[in-house]
Amino acid sequence: MLPPIDPLTAEFGDLYDELPLWSAPFLERLLARVPLRPDLRAVDVGCGTGQLAVELAERCGEHARIVAVDPWSAAVTRLRRKLEQRGLTRRVEVQERDAIDLDVPDGSVHVVASNLGLNNFANAGAVLARCGRALAPDGRLLLTTNLRGHFGAFYEAFDGALADLGLGHERRALAAHVDARATLASLTAQLTEADLEVTHTETWSGTWRFADSAALFGHWFVRLAFRGEWEALVPEGARKHVFDAVAARLDCSGALELEVPSALVEARSARC
Known part of the structure; x- marks a missing residue:
């Protein structure tokens, strides 16, 4: 196994734009x-x-005002450097904090948007509620996310390997891990609970392709975003045995094609 990636280092922030x-x-x-x-x-x-x-700052011009909020220090350090290099420091205000503590007046913004942020919020309900309060009466909230069912062929192989090895507890943990991903229904419920009304949805599916399981497990983004969670589902002493079995299942049909079902959801304040 390759060493884990530490996303908190400055060096990681320098390379994150991959x-x-x-x-x-x-x-x-x-x-x-x-x-x-x-x-x-x-x-x-x-x-x-x-x-x-x-993109918003550049596409809307010099009078646009964008607030960029994230508690991830390495990433926002990189963002500040980009803003300086592009001459955008007047258009984009960076807030290094949890979005629950977003510092904008209530009812003041036209758009609150989050691209793939939802899965990373420790308290998604509170973040969505704060975003809703920030919206002007005619404002929109836009978010994107990958949905339950992503990398389905991998998870099928993972479950099959655990079943072959008689690891029932681990199979249940894997099922819970898969089921924790969002669906359109769960997204709608989260937004409704945050006093937001869904006005538009889109779904689509992409594909990530790999030559074989070794390429999948060694891929930089897979190591960053997925592999640690997969390994945590299996006791450390059993991981090599389990993932060798997963690899054997994945490689029996040649190159891998892993589906990524995805969604965009648009909402407005239900108070309007």
């Missing part, structure tokens, strides 16, 4: 729904290194 290969398809859908205007007031929640915030 990640938009994963996030760009979601971002394209999101940007297509943003009502662009020269005086746009927007918040990028879970901004990371600021791909969305920078």
Whole structure:
């Protein structure tokens, strides 16, 4: 196994912009729904290194004002450098904090958007409620996420390997891990509980392809976003045996094609 990736280091922030290969398809859908205007007031929640915030600032021009909020120090350090390099420091305000503590007046912004941020919120309900309060009466909340069912062929092989090895407890943990992913129904319920009304949804599916299981397990983004969670489902002493069995199942049919079902959800304040 390759060593784990530490996303808290400054060096990681310098290289993090490789990640938009994963996030760009979601971002394209999101940007297509943003009502662009020269005086746009927007918040990028879970901004990371600021791909969305920078695009909004550049697409709307010098009078736009964007707040980019994220507690991830390495990422926002990179964002600040990008803003300096591009001359965008007046258009984009960076807030290094949890979005629950977002510092904007209630009812003040046209758009609150989050590209793939939802899965990373420790308290998604509280974040969504704070975002709803920030919206102007005609404002929109836009979010994207991958849905339950992503990498389905991998999880099927994982479950089969655990079954072959008689690891019932681990199979139940895996099932709970898979079921924790969002569905459109669960997203709608979260937004409704946060006093937001869903007005538009889109779903689509992409594919991530790998030559074999070794390429999958060694891929930088898989190591960052998924592998640690997969390994945590199996006792350390059994991991090599389990993942060798998963690899054997995955490699029996040649190259891997892993589906990524995805969604965009748009909402407005239910108070309007």
